[in-house]
Amino acid sequence: MSEYDYDELGLVAGLEIHQQLDTATKLFCQCPTELREPEEATRTFTRYLHPTRSELGEIDDAALEESRVEREFEYLAYDTTCLVEEDDEPPHELDEEALETALEIAQLMAMHPVDQANVMRKIVVDGSNTSGFQRSTLIATEGEIETSDGAVGIEDLLLEEESAQRVEETADGVRYSLDRLGIPLVEIGTKPDISSPEQALEAAERIGMLLRSTGKVKRGLGTIRQDVNVSIEEGARVEIKGVQSLDDIDDIVRNEVGRQAELVAIRDELEEREASVGEVQDVTEVFEGTDSGVIAGALNSGGSVTAVPLYGFDGIVGREIAPDRRLGTELSDHAKRHGAGGIFHTDELPAYGVTEAEVDALRDAVGAGPEDAVAIVAADADVAEAAIEAAAERAGTALEGVPEETRGANDDGTTRYLRPLPGAARMYPETDVPPVEPDPSEVPEPELLTEKVERYQDEYDLGAGLAEQVAYGQHMPLFEDVVADGIDPTLAASTLESTLTELRRDDVPVENLTREHLEDVFEMAETGDLPNEGVPDLLTELAEEPDRTAEEAAESAGLGGADDEEVREAVVEVVERNEAQVEEEGMQAFSGLMGECMGAMRGKADGDLVSQLLREEIQKRA
Numbered sequence: 294m295s296e297y298d299y300d301e302l303g304l305v306a307g308l309e310i311h312q313q314l315d316t317a318t319k320l321f322c323q324c325p326t327e328l329r330e331p332e333e334a335t336r337t338f339t340r341y342l343h344p345t346r347s348e349l350g351e352i353d354d355a356a357l358e359e360s361r362v363e364r365e366f367e368y369l370a371y372d373t374t375c376l377v378e379e380d381d382e383p384p385h386e387l388d389e390e391a392l393e394t395a396l397e398i399a400q401l402m403a404m405h406p407v408d409q410a411n412v413m414r415k416i417v418v419d420g421s422n423t424s425g426f427q428r429s430t431l432i433a434t435e436g437e438i439e440t441s442d443g444a445v446g447i448e449d450l451l452l453e454e455e456s457a458q459r460v461e462e463t464a465d466g467v468r469y470s471l472d473r474l475g476i477p478l479v480e481i482g483t484k485p486d487i488s489s490p491e492q493a494l495e496a497a498e499r500i501g502m503l504l505r506s507t508g509k510v511k512r513g514l515g516t517i518r519q520d521v522n523v524s525i526e527e528g529a530r531v532e533i534k535g536v537q538s539l540d541d542i543d544d545i546v547r548n549e550v551g552r553q554a555e556l557v558a559i560r561d562e563l564e565e566r567e568a569s570v571g572e573v574q575d576v577t578e579v580f581e582g583t584d585s586g587v588i589a590g591a592l593n594s595g596g597s598v599t600a601v602p603l604y605g606f607d608g609i610v611g612r613e614i615a616p617d618r619r620l621g622t623e624l625s626d627h628a629k630r631h632g633a634g635g636i637f638h639t640d641e642l643p644a645y646g647v648t649e650a651e652v653d654a655l656r657d658a659v660g661a662g663p664e665d666a667v668a669i670v671a672a673d674a675d676v677a678e679a680a681i682e683a684a685a686e687r688a689g690t691a692l693e694g695v696p697e698e699t700r701g702a703n704d705d706g707t708t709r710y711l712r713p714l715p716g717a718a719r720m721y722p723e724t725d726v727p728p729v730e731p732d733p734s735e736v737p738e739p740e741l742l743t744e745k746v747e748r749y750q751d752e753y754d755l756g757a758g759l760a761e762q763v764a765y766g767q768h769m770p771l772f773e774d775v776v777a778d779g780i781d782p783t784l785a786a787s788t789l790e791s792t793l794t795e796l797r798r799d800d801v802p803v804e805n806l807t808r809e810h811l812e813d814v815f816e817m818a819e820t821g822d823l824p825n826e827g828v829p830d831l832l833t834e835l836a837e838e839p840d841r842t843a844e845e846a847a848e849s850a851g852l853g854g855a856d857d858e859e860v861r862e863a864v865v866e867v868v869e870r871n872e873a874q875v876e877e878e879g880m881q882a883f884s885g886l887m888g889e890c891m892g893a894m895r896g897k898a899d900g901d902l903v904s905q906l907l908r909e910e911i912q913k914r915a
Contacts (some may be wrong), residue, residue, distance in 0.1 A: 297550055299489050303526025306487040306546055307448075308497055311480050311518045312504050313455060313511040316391050319475035320454045321384030321428065321726065322377040326511075329472040331460055334369035338379065340423055341365060364466030366420035368457065378471050380423040383725040387412065387430065387452070391477035392729065394509045395432045396736040398479055401503040402447045404436030410452075412723040420467050421456035422474065428723055429453040432731060438483075442492045442815060446484035453478050459736045472729070476511075479504075479835045483702045485522065490543035490550075493521065497542050505765065507739045512767035521545055521702075526554035528695035532714060544706035548615050552708070553695045555614040560694040568605030570689045571659065573681050576600040576669065576763040578656045585646030587634070591671035598671045599681040602637075603688050606666035610688075611640030614705045617683045620691060621668070624684040626710035628670055633680035638668040745769070753782035762790040771808055780815045784825055788815070792829050796836070805839040806832060813843035826891060826900050827852045861906050863893045868910045875914050883911060 297304075312866045316326055341364075354672055368379075376382030387410070399406055414426040421427075429451050436447035455476040457469035481500060487493045504510050504517075519536040523546055531553070536545055575777040577597045580588050588598060602609065610621045625635040639656070643649045661667050668688070687710075699715070700708040740748070742764045749760035753776070763772050768789040776782050789811070797803050814831055817823035823831060827847075834846040841849070867890050868875055874882050890903050 296547070298556060299550065302554060304488055304546075304549060304550055305485045305524050306493050307485040307522040308483045308487070308493065308500070308542075309480060309520035309522070309532075310497065310500050310504075311453075311478050311520070313516045314391050314394050314477040314479065315509050315511045316388060316394070316477050318388060318390075319378075320388050320452070320477040321475060322375050323385070324373050324375050324378060324475065326476045327472070328458075329371050329373075329470070330572055331369055331470055333371055334370050334470070337367055337369050338370065339365050340380075340420070350396060351398060360387075364420065365463070366423075366466055367463060367468045367906065368423060368458065369468065369470045369472075372824065374471050378423065378474055382534045382731055384723070385726075387726060387729055388477055389749055392432070392731060394477075394507060395450060395461075395479050396731055396733045397507050397509070397739050398481070398504060399433035399436065399450050401506060401732065401741070402436035402438055402450070402481075402500075404447060404450055406433045406733045407431055408720065409728050409730050412726040412730045413720050414723045415720055417456070420469055422454075423457070424469070427454060427456065428726070432479075438496060438503070440492050440495045440499065440874050442495070443486070444490065445492070445496045448482040448484050451480040453480055454615050464732035469842055478525045487546075490546040493546045494539065494543040497539050501539060501740050502765075504811075505769075505806060506741045506745075508770040508773070521549075523549040523553070525550060525553050525557075525695075527557045529697045530714070531695070531697065531708075532699045533708050534699060534701050534711060541702065541706055541848075545702055545708070548706050549708060550837055552618075555612070556620075556691065556695045559609055559612065559614070559691055560618060562609065563605060563692050566605035566664070568603070568692060570685050570692070571604060571661075573599055573601050573678070573685055573692035574659050576655060576658050579651060579658050580647075580671070583646065583651060584648070585651075585671075587637075587645060588647070588671040591673070591677070594673070596672050597674045597677050598669055599677040600659050600669040601681050601685040601688070602661040603666040603668060604661070605664055606688070607664050608666075609691075610638045610666045610668065616705065618707050619849070623691075623710060624668055624687050627683040627687040628680035632676040633670050633672045634818045636668050636680075639666050710798040742769075749782070749786075753786070755782060755786055757785050759790060762786075766790055768793075768811075771811060775812060775815050780819050784818060784828070785815060788828055788832075792832065796829060796832060802831050802836050803832070805836045807839065810835045810839065810843060817843055819845065823852060824894075824900070826894075857902065857906075860894065860902055861910075864890050864903065864906045864910055867893055868907070868914065872914065875911055880908070880911055883907060886911070 294578045318324060319326055377384055408430055410430045412428050412430045415429050416426050418425055431449060432452050437444050437652060438447060455478050457471055458473040460468045460470050483496060487496060510820060517543060519539065521533045521536060521542060522530055523533065524530045531549060533545055533549060536542055575597055577592065580592065580598050583589050611619050613619050616745050621636065621638050621640065628636050637645065637647065639652060642652045655667055659667055668684050670677045672680060697714045699711045699713065701711045703710055745764040746760045749755045750757060763769060763786045766789065772785050772789055775785050794801050814828060818825055818828055830850060831843060831847055831852050834842060834850045835841065838846065867886055871882065871886060887904060887907055890907055891900065895901065
């Protein structure tokens with residue numbers, strides 16, 4: 294899709310960044326924040342969720358649409374799952390560690406903390422929370438970050454509980470895991486100050502850097518999510534949920550601008566054609582004896598075929614509005630919400646086993662002419678009717694232009710329909726949690742990652758590249774802690790950023806290594822119980838059998854430090870074995886023999902000591 298003139302189109306965009314905090318316990322209970330494997334679940338239970346009315350007696354449109362799809366929600370519970378997570382006990386008070394971290398983040402964006410933080414309930418009936426709502430509290434407002442295209446305002450910062458982790462679809466609904474439910478996260482919302490895809494990416498990267506500067510946020514896939522709000526002047530505000538990768542944000546904005554521009558163009562053309570949407574009809578008789586596998590499968594199961602004529606839509610339903618997505622795809626997304634596999638439409642037929650004769654008969658059945666299109670759904674009777682009505686409703690909004698809605702991000706940078714935009718009717722006070730009065734005066738302002746890079750170079754004499762790797766890496770908090778405890782900064786940095794990477798490339802399961810493993814290995818190296826050269830071998834041993842302590846693994850692998858005499862004996866043995874080479878080459882034999890000596894010691898001797906003794910032995914014989 295070609296690049297657009299974003300100023301001319303009136304692009305307005307904003308971000309919502311959701312970042313999990315690395316706290317010891319969850320936001321409203323004392324359960325740990327560690328993720329579990331589904332196989333570790335000790336029991337399950339089920340829930341059916343329904344929307345509730347707000348204090349004003351209103352029901353949120355997004356919640357109402359979710360509730361129209363009858364689903365059973367199954368939850369995997371663990372030995373750490375508590376009654377709060379099951380919604381069988383009121384939530385506890387707001388976690389103090391999470392609140393302090395949120396205030397640190399607010400400082401970094403020059404935000405103003407609220408005088409009193411009140412917890413609210415946000416209605417969510419998609420099963421991602423056992424209670425049917427998510428708890429959220431406003432912590433700070435009115436901040437700002439800088440980008441190369443100007444300042445971007447920060448509207449608000451909220452402290453929220455993370456949703457349950459979706460495991461899989463089931464025959465009756467959805468299965469969720471409760472290990473993630475309740476992990477504290479901050480939601481940071483920018484003002485609609487972003488005017489280009491590039492600025493959206495830069496703003497997200499800046500916020501990400503500020504979050505990581507605290508050293509108190511979780512790292513890894515799924516721990517940070519970006520939502521993007523996009524609109525153009527003739528379009529509408531669209532909220533795009535669940536952008537997993539920062540690198541996708543500019544493509545998401547670019548493709549959404551293109552989608553809205555194309556929908557505006559479609560609206561104008563439909564208006565010229567005086568287009569309209571007809572009545573939903575049953576056209577099962579048209580496809581009796583059809584060779585289409587999809588349609589025949591539905592009919593053989595007692596299903597039906599429903600259709601809606603789209604007058605004046607010929608050639609438009611199949612028009613591309615985003616890469617590999619068409620207006621027909623939008624109609625199909627709405628139909629799928631009601632259990633259908635999708636739709637067929639005449640812009641793509643005959644195909645899929647549907648013959649030209651059947652297309653002609655279909656057009657005749659619904660009164661569609663050559664300028665018109667027809668969309669059909671083949672499924673169980675109830676599903677087919679609900680799905681084609683949803684598709685017809687979406688076709689009707691095409692006459693108006695761009696609908697306000699919530700969309701989901703796809704891996705290819707495009708989006709899909711999820712639900713209508715939520716409104717204020719889904720928020721109401723949480724009466725089980727007392728309000729708190731944030732006190733930012735005792736919260737230290739974190740050092741920025743950019744400042745850390747400079748300090749690591751100046752204070753620890755790390756190279757620029759290694760300093761940046763450590764500062765921006767997930768092990769930065771551990772690096773700072775072990776260096777403060779007296780561990781050599783170069784050893785710590787190279788181990789965390791180079792050695793672990795090399796071991797991972799060699800298929801060593803470094804994900805099994807815990808913080809305690811790494812701390813113990815560093816301590817052994819610092820006290821001389823383990824030569825620096827033995828660190829990779831010991832980490833490998835621990836990764837392979839993580840239940841052992843560092844001392845046990847070192848002893849089992851014979852990785853303890855050797856005394857000077859033992860090292861000299863090994864060096865002498867290597868030199869004598871290569872006596873002819875030494876006599877012929879003298880000190881030039883050093884390089885080759887050094888590797889052989891280190892191999893003989895198997896990580897039990899420091900390289901400097903081996904080097905010194907090898908030089909001495911060569912000089913004796915030269």
